[in-house]
Amino acid sequence: MKRRDFVKVGLAGMSAVVVGSMEIPPLFRCVARAANLAFDMSFTEALVEMIDKTQVYHWLFSADAGFATTGPSLPGPTIIATYGDKITINFTNNLPQPHGFRIVGTSIGTGVIPNVNKAPANKFTLTFTAPPPGTYLYIDPFYEPVNRILGLHGAFISLPKGGNTPYGGKTTPNVQQLFNDLGSTPQFPGDPWLPPPANRSLIWLFHQVDPWFNARAQAGIFINPDTLKAKFLPRYFLISGKTGAFASDVPNISIVGNIGEPHLIRILNAGLANHSPHLHANHFYVLSKNLVVQNNVLNIDTFTVGPLDTVDWLVPMIRPPDIPGLKSTPLRQLIPHELTTVLYTLQSPLMYPMHCHMEMSQTAAGGNYPQGLITHMIFTGDVDKVPFPV
Amino acid sequence: MAITVIPRGDVPLGQEHEFFKFVCPPTFGGGPVDAQPATIKFARKLDVMADLPLPAGVKTYNGGNSLRLWLIADPNDSSSNGATFPAKTIRTKKGDVVWVDTGFSFNTHTIHWHGIEPTPMNDGVGHTSFEVSGNFTYQFATNTAGTYIYHCHKNTVLHFIMGLYGLFVVDPPQGPKFAAANAPGAFGFDPVNFSVPIDVEAAWVPGEFDSIWNDLGHNAFMQKCDQNDPAGAGTFTQNGFLNRFRPDIVHITGVVSVPGNPITDPRVSVAAKTNQNILVRLVHAGYTVQEYTLGLDATVIGEDGHPLGVPPFDKYSFPFVIPANTPFRLTSARRYDLLLNSPNAGVFPFQVKFMDWINGTVYQTAQTTVTVV
Numbered sequence: 001m002k003r004r005d006f007v008k009v010g011l012a013g014m015s016a017v018v019v020g021s022m023e024i025p026p027l028f029r030c031v032a033r034a035a036n037l038a039f040d041m042s043f044t045e046a047l048v049e050m051i052d053k054t055q056v057y058h059w060l061f062s063a064d065a066g067f068a069t070t071g072p073s074l075p076g077p078t079i080i081a082t083y084g085d086k087i088t089i090n091f092t093n094n095l096p097q098p099h100g101f102r103i104v105g106t107s108i109g110t111g112v113i114p115n116v117n118k119a120p121a122n123k124f125t126l127t128f129t130a131p132p133p134g135t136y137l138y139i140d141p142f143y144e145p146v147n148r149i150l151g152l153h154g155a156f157i158s159l160p161k162g163g164n165t166p167y168g169g170k171t172t173p174n175v176q177q178l179f180n181d182l183g184s185t186p187q188f189p190g191d192p193w194l195p196p197p198a199n200r201s202l203i204w205l206f207h208q209v210d211p212w213f214n215a216r217a218q219a220g221i222f223i224n225p226d227t228l229k230a231k232f233l234p235r236y237f238l239i240s241g242k243t244g245a246f247a248s249d250v251p252n253i254s255i256v257g258n259i260g261e262p263h264l265i266r267i268l269n270a271g272l273a274n275h276s277p278h279l280h281a282n283h284f285y286v287l288s289k290n291l292v293v294q295n296n297v298l299n300i301d302t303f304t305v306g307p308l309d310t311v312d313w314l315v316p317m318i319r320p321p322d323i324p325g326l327k328s329t330p331l332r333q334l335i336p337h338e339l340t341t342v343l344y345t346l347q348s349p350l351m352y353p354m355h356c357h358m359e360m361s362q363t364a365a366g367g368n369y370p371q372g373l374i375t376h377m378i379f380t381g382d383v384d385k386v387p388f389p390v
Numbered sequence: 391m392a393i394t395v396i397p398r399g400d401v402p403l404g405q406e407h408e409f410f411k412f413v414c415p416p417t418f419g420g421g422p423v424d425a426q427p428a429t430i431k432f433a434r435k436l437d438v439m440a441d442l443p444l445p446a447g448v449k450t451y452n453g454g455n456s457l458r459l460w461l462i463a464d465p466n467d468s469s470s471n472g473a474t475f476p477a478k479t480i481r482t483k484k485g486d487v488v489w490v491d492t493g494f495s496f497n498t499h500t501i502h503w504h505g506i507e508p509t510p511m512n513d514g515v516g517h518t519s520f521e522v523s524g525n526f527t528y529q530f531a532t533n534t535a536g537t538y539i540y541h542c543h544k545n546t547v548l549h550f551i552m553g554l555y556g557l558f559v560v561d562p563p564q565g566p567k568f569a570a571a572n573a574p575g576a577f578g579f580d581p582v583n584f585s586v587p588i589d590v591e592a593a594w595v596p597g598e599f600d601s602i603w604n605d606l607g608h609n610a611f612m613q614k615c616d617q618n619d620p621a622g623a624g625t626f627t628q629n630g631f632l633n634r635f636r637p638d639i640v641h642i643t644g645v646v647s648v649p650g651n652p653i654t655d656p657r658v659s660v661a662a663k664t665n666q667n668i669l670v671r672l673v674h675a676g677y678t679v680q681e682y683t684l685g686l687d688a689t690v691i692g693e694d695g696h697p698l699g700v701p702p703f704d705k706y707s708f709p710f711v712i713p714a715n716t717p718f719r720l721t722s723a724r725r726y727d728l729l730l731n732s733p734n735a736g737v738f739p740f741q742v743k744f745m746d747w748i749n750g751t752v753y754q755t756a757q758t759t760v761t762v763v
Binding site: 047051071073074174229230232245249281283300303304321322324336337338344352353376 | 506510511519620635
């Protein structure tokens with residue numbers, strides 16, 4: 001597959017697209033939205049291959065029914081609902097320890113679900129109403145933080161019923177003004193943000209892996225939560241289940257589009273590290289932190305995402321503002337030499353990193369920079385949607 | 391039943407070059423590419439090795455009295471080889487077109503102009519462009535007045551913390567005695583041009599060292615280059631420890647802190663008169679969670695190079711006050727522009743706690759002061 005084809009897949013957005021041998025990112029194993037949603041999920045185990053092919057034992061949520069695809073995944077299956085939807089999840093615990101489910105920041109959750117040896121008592125049906133629009137982390141809250149660190153976490157997205165922001169009527173004046181201005185003011189030429197389903201939305205779920213603890217879980221050894229918190233020394237730093245080169249030019253993680261195509265990024269941190277994600281080429285707007293929609297909408301290049309935090313960014317995808325030359329000249333005419341330079345690969349389209357600046361997170365297995373928490377923002381064309389040469 | 395294996399996946403067909411570039415960036419030199427006339431020019435050289443003498447009471451992990459650093463030098467500055475820690479501040483004006491002639495004395499490097507947003511070939515990231523071989527002239531504009539940093543972006547986890555960084559300031563059109571701000575309460579605020587006059591300017595750039603790291607080489611624990619199988623399991627290093635950062639030496643703006651002794655070096659401590667506007671550029675240059683406490687009210691008028699509340703791009707935000715003695719935190723590479731103004735004379739403490747990024751262990755606390763007379 002050539003780069004151009006790959007980029008097109010990225011533009012397909014949140015629908016689960018299969019091209020060639022490429023797997024569907026587990027992140028988007030979600031169903032089409034409906035007023036009443038029913039899912040079957042289970043607690044299971046799997047070996048997850050890290051970037052260096054080390055296989056690390058995990059406890060995972062498995063999508064069993066109601067999802068576009070089935071099976072265990074890291075992170076767990078993304079659940080997307082609309083504010084007010086009635087949702088039913090039928091859980092089965094197939095592991096030899098008790099487990100549970102909770103949506104962080106809400107009272108939505110199960111009690112302890114007994115282990116597989118207690119069958120048929122190892123099942124729990126949870127019914128709830130989708131909470132206000134926003135980005136939610138779901139976890140297994142038991143033996144906090146052990147069960148979520150071992151892999152039991154995922155994203156729950158609540159969409160608004162209407163409006164042009166991710167928050168419907170529950171927005172703030174400055175967030176509302178920003179979304180009104182996208183595509184309609186001189187500073188934001190191009191498109192408005194497009195709400196789902198024609199959306200430009202991505203989910204970045206941060207997770208850290210210290211295989212020493214996973215090995216103990218695999219051996220059936222109880223992990224003391226205090227020991228984990230004190231001794232946790234991660235060797236792998238994941239973004240939506242991927243790292244390094246494998247996270248950098250892939251659909252549903254990488255930001256891919258023309259200048260003037262703003263993207264919403266929903267960031268969740270299921271781990272224990274304080275991350276400091278930094279985006280090159282554009283400052284981003286911090287829309288929401290831990291379910292609080294911001295009115296002081298900072299336009300910055302680096303932000304803190306601590307343990308259990310959820311943060312929404314709006315990346316405006318304006319033309320990188322510090323390229324010298326007339327703003328009225330299309331980039332394809334302003335930087336023709338760069339766009340046709342080959343340095344192993346063609347320098348077109350324009351590719352920039354997003355990476356965590358707590359740089360230990362850029363390593364895998366203690367080194368191998370930059371094979372950690374990183375992805376790319378790729379500008380494929382000018383604001384008039386004429387593509388850069390490929 | 392066999393346990394499920396979730397595979398990593400393989401390099402997509404046709405992306406082998408991209409993956410190889412990710413691991414082993416090409417080198418390149420010359421430039422500038424797609425040149426525009428420069429309005430201001432600088433030169434920088436990477437990297438100059440230097441040993442930072444440690445004050446009494448501070449030692450490296452193995453009892454050493456100095457710390458090996460890698461520095462960015464200004465080749466046009468004859469004093470002390472032009473190499474300082476942090477590197478000499480680059481200062482431009484809003485609207486400048488900047489050329490920086492970058493050379494190297496050892497190995498390959500890049501410079502990333504953190505917060506400034508040019509083309510990829512001028513962004514200084516090896517795996518999305520190239521590493522500099524010989525020399526290269528970076529070109530970019532500085533279109534937003536505020537506080538930035540510049541740093542090497544090769545094996546960044548190591549090259550940054552070894553000292554390859556410096557402050558980058560973009561002044562508003564009114565000049566270096568002003569800060570861009572939409573701060574109606576500030577003394578001397580100009581609501582037409584969105585600026586405030588600055589009487590005293592300071593930079594607090596707190597950072598840390600894990601001195602075990604300072605014995606490492608440039609390419610420590612990097613993945614091996616194999617063009618035929620760039621992502622093969624055998625190319626990955628397995629014995630690295632760059633995921634473990636346990637700082638034993640901390641500094642503010644290059645002045646090493648002696649535990650228990652506030653820093654009095656004038657590069658760090660601030661002296662001003664009552665009712666003067668003091669601008670402090672607070673820049674997180676480390677890998678801990680830094681928690682700051684200042685004995686004065688501080689108004690955050692800028693963040694990450696952008697002036698809060700200034701249209702068009704920053705009109706969705708506004709300056710905010712951090713009350714005196716209220717702890718606040720930043721993580722790596724974040725910057726606050728703090729506006730201080732005290733009607734009262736006094737000595738006001740500033741403290742930085744350096745906390746582990748995972749478990750919150752406080753490694754050290756550094757202090758300095760703002761003296762108002």
